[in-house]
Amino acid sequence: MVKNIHGHTLDILGQAILSGRYAMGASLPPEPLLCEQLGVSRTVVREAIKSLIAKGLLITGPKLGTRVLSDEQWNWFDPDVIRWQAQAGLTPEFLRDLQELRLVVEPAAVRMAAEKANHEDIAEIEAAYQGMKNAIEQGGDYVVHDLRFHQGLLQASHNRMLVQMGKALSALLRTSFEISTRIKDGPRSSLPLHRAVLDAVIAQSPAKAERALMVLINGANDDIEQVLSSRRKLPGVAGSPTHLRKNSKVHA
Template sequence: MGRIIENLNLSEQVTNELGRAIVAGEYSCESGLPTEAQLCEEYGISRTAVREAVKMLAAKGLISSRPRQGISVEQPSNWNLYDTSVLKWLLSSSPSLYVLKEFLQMRLAIEPEAAALAAEFGRDEDIDQIGKAVEAMKAAANDPSGSMHDADLAFHTSILFASGNRFFSHLRDFISTALNVSIQHTTPAKANDLAVADDHAKIYTAIRNRQPERARNLMKYLIDEAKTFIELEIKKQG
């Protein structure tokens, strides 16, 4: 606790620390949180700053604060998993592979359809952005010191945008947050960056050629392959 995070004000730092601790199970429904006075003393900040942190955590569904009842830690089922901070804390906690499995299951329900919509209705200029991401992935794959990470993120978020579906587009930050961790697990498993880039290029080609069903199936295969790897890793961990 008490770790300093640059570019965050005091309330945000406390929010980050307490959020991580709640998600990691250091505080639970049974144990509750320290009192305002205890938090003020621990972090060396004012009650105003602590109360602001409490409001932030309550907005994320991690805690609730009621008059004369104090601060209560909420059940995990009440946490706002679409909040990118909550997702980051979950992914940095010990059961992150289980979170990634659930995340990949959700992606299977969304991204294949987004790819199909992009192929059928996507504007040429939006599809161009997918192509640029693929080219960046290929360039990184051919560079021994390169990383495809950012280009891979751009590829998936560009497809969400190209789908033309505003609900999908608004998932871009959420998808990016989890992909930041997911890619680190699944890309090395293939042990061939060129093959990874080629798999993404096939999806782009199907979208560019206006082949919705092929784009849908290729994206489904890509995500299902990653999900299978994560499931194998979970089995290895027992």
């Protein structure tokens, strides 16, 4: 129960920061007022503040109070921070930062995967691909299998730091994949691109695997730019995952 209260309080404060209710550089209300507003004890507020400090959102100190840090100092690899940003509303800056990060990390990882992947790695990525295919043909959660595919590539690099980064990237990648899935014909058109990446890894061809992955990432970038150029409100991705309908013509 205490954990639930802590998590709920953390979510309220985190969402308030990411939405700009508590602006960067601004002070949070005094502790007694926060307790009154949130209906929780000082212990719960203090624990939530400690968590937000650890995530890089807040700083506290004598004569300083508790202030919101610049977003450059926020931990953008923290799943909670990503979730709060999605709930507050995606921004062009957030999405473009994500795409640039993918361009730095994933091509290097897939080259390593093509050199180092073993039978277990290939089987995992094949299973993810089949899950994507089934979601398109029979309906279901395409994104969870898409995410598993890309995590499998990072795992197959057998670089411990890249594998750890893959865990941190999960929430970020889910954001991108959810947007692509909502683009008309997104999943179905990207499926053969995923197959090309997997085939190149199986063939132990690093250069071919990297080229195929770049086509895939650039396609995702085009999807995001299409959404941004539409001038419509960016889609929210904080709720339930997008499920494809059976025989749906909508794919990503």
